[in-house]
Amino acid sequence: MADGSAAPRAEAAGTPARKPAGEARTPLSLAWRQYRLERKMFWRNPSAAFFNFMLPLLLLGLFGALFRGDQANLEVIVPGIAGMGVMASTFSALAFNLTFLREQGVLKRMRGTPMPSSSYLAGLLGNAVANATLQIAIVVLVARFAFGVGWPKDWLELAVFLGFGVATFGALGVAFSHVIPNFDSAPAYVNAVFLPVLFISGVFYDTQGSPEILNTIAQILPLTHLIDGLSAAMVKGDPLSTQWSALAVLGAWGLFGIFFAVRGFEWDDRA
Amino acid sequence: MSTVAIEVEDLHKSYGENEAVRGISFKVERGEVFGLLGPNGAGKTTTVEILEGYRNRTAGKAEVLGMDPGGRPRPLRERVGIVLQSSALYRNLTVREALSHFGSLYSHPRDTDETIALVGLEGKEDARSRTLSGGQQRRLDLALALIGDPELVFLDEPTTGFDPQARRAAWETIRSLRSLGTTVVLTTHYLDEAQALADRVAIIKDGRIVAEGKPGEIGGGGAHRVRVTWTAADGTPQERETDDPTRLLHELTSAAIAEGGRLENLRVGRPSLEDVYLDLTAEAEAAPETDASPSGGRRGRGGRHG
Numbered sequence: 001m002a003d004g005s006a007a008p009r010a011e012a013a014g015t016p017a018r019k020p021a022g023e024a025r026t027p028l029s030l031a032w033r034q035y036r037l038e039r040k041m042f043w044r045n046p047s048a049a050f051f052n053f054m055l056p057l058l059l060l061g062l063f064g065a066l067f068r069g070d071q072a073n074l075e076v077i078v079p080g081i082a083g084m085g086v087m088a089s090t091f092s093a094l095a096f097n098l099t100f101l102r103e104q105g106v107l108k109r110m111r112g113t114p115m116p117s118s119s120y121l122a123g124l125l126g127n128a129v130a131n132a133t134l135q136i137a138i139v140v141l142v143a144r145f146a147f148g149v150g151w152p153k154d155w156l157e158l159a160v161f162l163g164f165g166v167a168t169f170g171a172l173g174v175a176f177s178h179v180i181p182n183f184d185s186a187p188a189y190v191n192a193v194f195l196p197v198l199f200i201s202g203v204f205y206d207t208q209g210s211p212e213i214l215n216t217i218a219q220i221l222p223l224t225h226l227i228d229g230l231s232a233a234m235v236k237g238d239p240l241s242t243q244w245s246a247l248a249v250l251g252a253w254g255l256f257g258i259f260f261a262v263r264g265f266e267w268d269d270r271a
Numbered sequence: 272m273s274t275v276a277i278e279v280e281d282l283h284k285s286y287g288e289n290e291a292v293r294g295i296s297f298k299v300e301r302g303e304v305f306g307l308l309g310p311n312g313a314g315k316t317t318t319v320e321i322l323e324g325y326r327n328r329t330a331g332k333a334e335v336l337g338m339d340p341g342g343r344p345r346p347l348r349e350r351v352g353i354v355l356q357s358s359a360l361y362r363n364l365t366v367r368e369a370l371s372h373f374g375s376l377y378s379h380p381r382d383t384d385e386t387i388a389l390v391g392l393e394g395k396e397d398a399r400s401r402t403l404s405g406g407q408q409r410r411l412d413l414a415l416a417l418i419g420d421p422e423l424v425f426l427d428e429p430t431t432g433f434d435p436q437a438r439r440a441a442w443e444t445i446r447s448l449r450s451l452g453t454t455v456v457l458t459t460h461y462l463d464e465a466q467a468l469a470d471r472v473a474i475i476k477d478g479r480i481v482a483e484g485k486p487g488e489i490g491g492g493g494a495h496r497v498r499v500t501w502t503a504a505d506g507t508p509q510e511r512e513t514d515d516p517t518r519l520l521h522e523l524t525s526a527a528i529a530e531g532g533r534l535e536n537l538r539v540g541r542p543s544l545e546d547v548y549l550d551l552t553a554e555a556e557a558a559p560e561t562d563a564s565p566s567g568g569r570r571g572r573g574g575r576h577g
Binding site: 030109115 | 348351355361377415
């Protein structure tokens, strides 16, 4: 064997200088590191960043122009688009990203490092939560300064529904990624759920006038209840004590999502 | 500290009816480069993935650095580096950013610059992964496996799809790992790669080890076996294997001189790993079920060496 050629390089690299005994990092600090990395990568992917923030802005602009002066409809649109933002940045984004990471082998690679799986997933979820929060902030600002809807009536209630919303749709997104066979089909799978749910759940219009059957389906789906809650917090000022049923439905979907998110989790590509 | 890095005994792995690994046994010493060689689908990757903790074994013993890889214990993950078949990189991170992030996941990381030098990515520190060439991405892959300063590195087909120059560069890196005292387990279906890098190789076929030993000695009775080839007077290629080349050559040359002929293209050499490999894998194909003895994996004619 021609070992001679390797010698100079090995000398140049030197013996590995082991650093002084560092401590194993805590799961929480690792989750924080992963979160910060995910944020950095998010901003470096212009198309992801664009769709995350331009889409709600675009829709707000469009419907704002359409319903100009029609305060009642503007007040439907504001919580509707806030709810859509939460679903897009948690459910859609996680279902999409996890399929991609699984197929690329990133999940497998992360699993080979000392980082606990829980820290890694917490970093990913934290990234989705940050995007959802930013989207709600955009909607709140547009509602206040462009639509004359004013500041949210109950900030605490808004925070509670944001929390329930990201937890529920985040878990459902992770669970749904298990259903998607590969990344090529991910857009079809995600949109097949996302778009109908948007229309049924009254993101763009008041569902009072829609057919009975659609209303019944809407009442089962979580997005309707998230939008109801956001509407109560942002527009109507109905206190949290009147929103228990909405929280209960969201919570039930959340538990359903968490169960299947954990149960079916695959770290490896299916190919 | 034990001198054994990996110990595998009668390892089995089934997927339903399909038995991918059928009783494999081997040992890897610390500081050794061990090659697992075999055709696609032979069970190489399954075996390695059991040792990496990605798959659970169906039966048998597996010990990596004194630990059971089955539960993926964190202390083991601290000390093992893994290069997977696919390069899963964060495409929008620079080389330095990726290495510094992965380094921060380990308690005792190797220095980032030192790692970059080790894999030969100097000058590319601030390039984003997506802008790297295929070979450079694979080197970053290797760097990510080395950033934790592992005692043991698994390389699953590290040079598949490389051009010859990139392969040489990767080989050089693996050799420098060896000279740093790192234990390396390498799977490959390139014979020259195993021959060039591995201290010992095991040839896997149909989930079993069909031969094991030093690349130069494996198969055919080890170092003593010599292959003599020449072209006969009628132009047909001739081939003989022998344990006693002196006698064989004397017979051949005497006969040739007596007949007034010549031994065209006379060659004397040891069978290459490739010859052994092709022999063994063809043999196993011809008679897949001949090995019904219950003695585990280390059998076949290449089992004896030294």
